[in-house]
Amino acid sequence: MRKFLLTAGLCCSLASAHAQDIAPYGALPSQAQLDWQDMEYYMFIHLGPNTFTDNEWGHGDEDPKVFNPSQLDARQWARTAKQAGMKAIIITAKHHDGFCLWPSKYSTHTVRESSWKDGKGDVLKELSAACKEYGLKFGVYLSPWDRNHPAYGTPEYNQVFANTLNEVLSSYGPVFEQWFDGANGEGPNGKKPVYDWPLFHNTVYKNQPNAVIFSDVGPGCRWVGNEDGIAGTTNWATLNVTGFTPGKGAPAQSVLNEGNMNGEKWIPSECDVSIRPGWFYSPSTNDKVKSVQQLLDIYYGSVGRNGNMLLNVPVDRRGLIYSADSTRLMEFRKMVDASFRVNLAKGAKVTATETRKNNAKVNAKFLVDGKKDTYWATPDNVLKGTITLTFPKATTFNRLVLQEYIALGQRVKGFSVEVLEKGVFREIATATTVGHKRILSFPDVTTTQVRINIQDALSCPVISEVQVYRAPGLLAVPMIQRNKNGEVSITCASADPELHYTLDGKEPTFKSPKYTGFISLPKGGVVKAKAFLEKGKVASTTVTAAFDVAPAKWKVIYTDGQADGADPDRAIDGNPNSFWMTNYQPDASKYPHEIQVDMQDTLVLKGFTYTPRHQTVRSGTIYTYEFYISQDGENWGQPVAHGNFANIANNPVIQTIKFNTPVKGRFFRLVAIAPANENEHWASVAELGVITK
Template sequence: MTVESAGPDLRYLSNVRPSARQLRWQALEFYGFAHFGVNTVTDREWGTGHEDPATFDPPDVDAAQWVAAMASAGMRGVVLTAKHHDGFCLWPSAHTGHSVAASPWRGGNGDLVAEVSRACADAGLAFGVYLSPWDRTDHRYGTGRAYDDYFVAQLTELLTGYGEVFCVWLDGANGEGPDGRRQLYDWDRYLRVVRALQPDAVVSVCGPDVRWCGNEAGHTRRDEWSVVPHELRDAEGTASRSQQSDDGEFSRKVTSDQEDLGSRTALAGYAGECVWYPAEVNTSVRPGWFHHPAEDDRVRSAAELFDLWRAAVGGNSCFLLNVPPAATGRIAAPDVAALAGLGDLVRRHVEGDRAAEADVTDADGPVDVAGAPVAGRAPWSPAAGRPRLDLRFGSPLAVRSVDLWEDIARGQRIEAFSVALSLDGRVVWRGGAGVVGHLRILDVPDVVADHVEVVLEEFRARPALLGVRVVSA
């Protein structure tokens, strides 16, 4: 099927493009979540909002250890839960008495947001903040404008006092139920504040920059489109599908009612506007989002985390992995070990690339597309036909995956590609996948080959590949 085929307006779809902030965010690929607060001390997932600040006194908070553990896994940023649903602030907010300033931690002079921000800067990692819109402590919650004023005041503190912020992570949490207080969040106002104070930051989940994948289990769609109907940016719709109760089961629940968001089939008959709204896959290294000692033997293995990383990062998404520090103030040993093991596997995958050893050609001759994208490299952008790349190696190698990068600054255009592996002129394996986007990792069952053929089978407009990686076992 070529770009002239019937269906949605492909010229329009192929020219929907990301903003500069979305491109910077996508390049991060992998970053961490740090859930920490009074819930860590009380061994809960959702606090009541009535916790005594005096209970918060972790004896050995070490933000540098958190950041080092996450960096060891290959993460490039950290998002801190500056305030969770219980309303307890990890910085000395001037707008509430329910914060670290009222606790004995650091003698009442502590500021965990500052400590994590500084640790990220020292390690060269990006820093982001989570600020729960649901506040079970503040009496203004559910009153409308008065609460919005309070929320914006706290958002302003976080976005003006802690350096550059790469992400403001806003969920639509409101778990009080049909008979509880109900606040209609002023999302437009919150967005204006972020844009004014941190114009380079993406607003995730209940914002227009980064789309929640729809589950907290780490599940990735088979084909993840970044160009989707603008209705998916509806913050209230996103909130309605988020966790509504502290039942302990939502973190591993996957539903399949929205598995195809942007294909020609999904968009057939759609007359609305499409937008660039890329996906973030999020999950926790443990069953819970906060640390619970009873879960120390239920930390995901490095191998399982690597599978999640390959599916998410290698499926045109960014991967947000939660690593909750323990009540001591440090990330627990099982989590540290799992992260280090994950980092080793990610490193082996990246360093296993053998594409640079191949002679790479298309129908017109040699092509500079081997390996991961590098600054200044022009994309391979064939004009017509059924574009084909040949990577010929001087000796056989055991191929574990073939990875492709699309030049998404031009839009998301590739709909399907195929790969054929040959040895001594005989095809030994065929495979393929759908969309490419920022990065697509196509797993190969350790087939020995000396020739890799990549064919772009379907595309919406003239395709543009930035890189091809051939990973050897």
């Protein structure tokens, strides 16, 4: 720890010396944090027994022999990351199930006990070597929760975990980031341990003094408060941490999303998100890889809002990055490169008001020199200023990038952007914080002058870069939806595309059936669709939607008292944007809640789906459930499925539960046993479905 603090102090001293008479403001980043922020975009890899069991959170009782990625090729992962423009790879060395991707001497649940390479393999060794070969940094995720280790839940476990950390961090070369998950479950004794975070942090810094430690409260970088990869429109790199701990002791998710203005520590946000709906590989999500547009939205919502983008690309059961994921990564990089290839600001004359005097390090011309360590600044106590770009001829653009010289602290509280039109300046955008990087997107504007008005700051603003770009347009992917009656509609946000689709599983082409109206699929099926422009010369990526039996005749026959306006039929209306919710209960003893449905037909069911409410307010999400099937709606017997929707609080995507054996029935009943968030004593359902195929 001491070595790390000395590094941080040296960074601050160098910043002050470099900036001459500009005094640092507030909490400051260490050199390791500055280097980390410059990385911007890197890969997460989830791999373990869950890859082979279709679980998000394993229980630790899996047979380790299930882990057998027979074609595992860490060089393919590193090569893919490098070609995608990523700067590093972080791997789940140990997830909550306790399975270690290296032959740990502190566990009996490791690759040593697996079928892979007859127990002689070491994933961390292969990946660290591959990262070194391809010029990538190497990071590790180790969960302190261990559902396998017999000591978990006892005071002795903290030292076991520290030993495990020491083993990894001393064996595989430089580690740029240590990722800590705050999840804390009960041990075999029914107790949750109190994690010794100072011990864990000291173990990290003893082995890797320059590592950036991730958790809800850092100390190196923080969780952004969601698993959508999106930072707040206001995002401070500073955070108040006194009295808080990772996990349930963390600040509110809204605080993590935005940080604290004048926060006591420099702990910038890392925005983690998966390229698929889940974190581990599942064959069922091969056609659900995020589109280029979705990845761009995440990029602008993370890197473009003073955060780093950590994109999970789960390795498949062969031990390879799946082709659809790899292809999408390359398409995404191509689009980002095209969007930020030519900085139009370099051809402009730059002037600024309120420029600090008698300082050779401060000049408006430095704003467009492409160097992060040069800057423009106002005098002390001057919190406003205007930067003007004057182009030699009318210039069209739709992106603006602003960067602060964050070695001296984060300062800007608000700014606006104006363009000159017919002799008058018109405001086209406003924003709050800047930090390492702020990217604003807006429709094409054409002008000869742009003004960036710094409207308020915590201290004199110090701006290092202003960049202007014209990003190419992107044809939106279609959206496929089905209503309660089984009628499928296909729409697209782009203007006037032709939409073509298939129902036989084949890739749509311009010669495939053209969408002209509802497609009737009451019994379910697979729809693939694509948008086309210019008579098929320009095409979107393909979107796929799989449907089972439509709820056309279904009726809700019983619920607990629902909240006002939360009609229970909304749980079976085919619309995931509507929801049913039960009344608020003052205490947890009023749980469970339930909903019963008559399908009007007797079906052989192989499973069910639960779509949680996924809106701005994620309220009433179910965690522990029981699912029953009945022939008569009165005799329910034992549940055909029960358990937890793992990680649903942070990643509220559709949950697919398969039964061990098919069950015949006409009625089904979902019982919410416990909520995902302990303080929510109610339940909600956006959509319920059944699996018959």
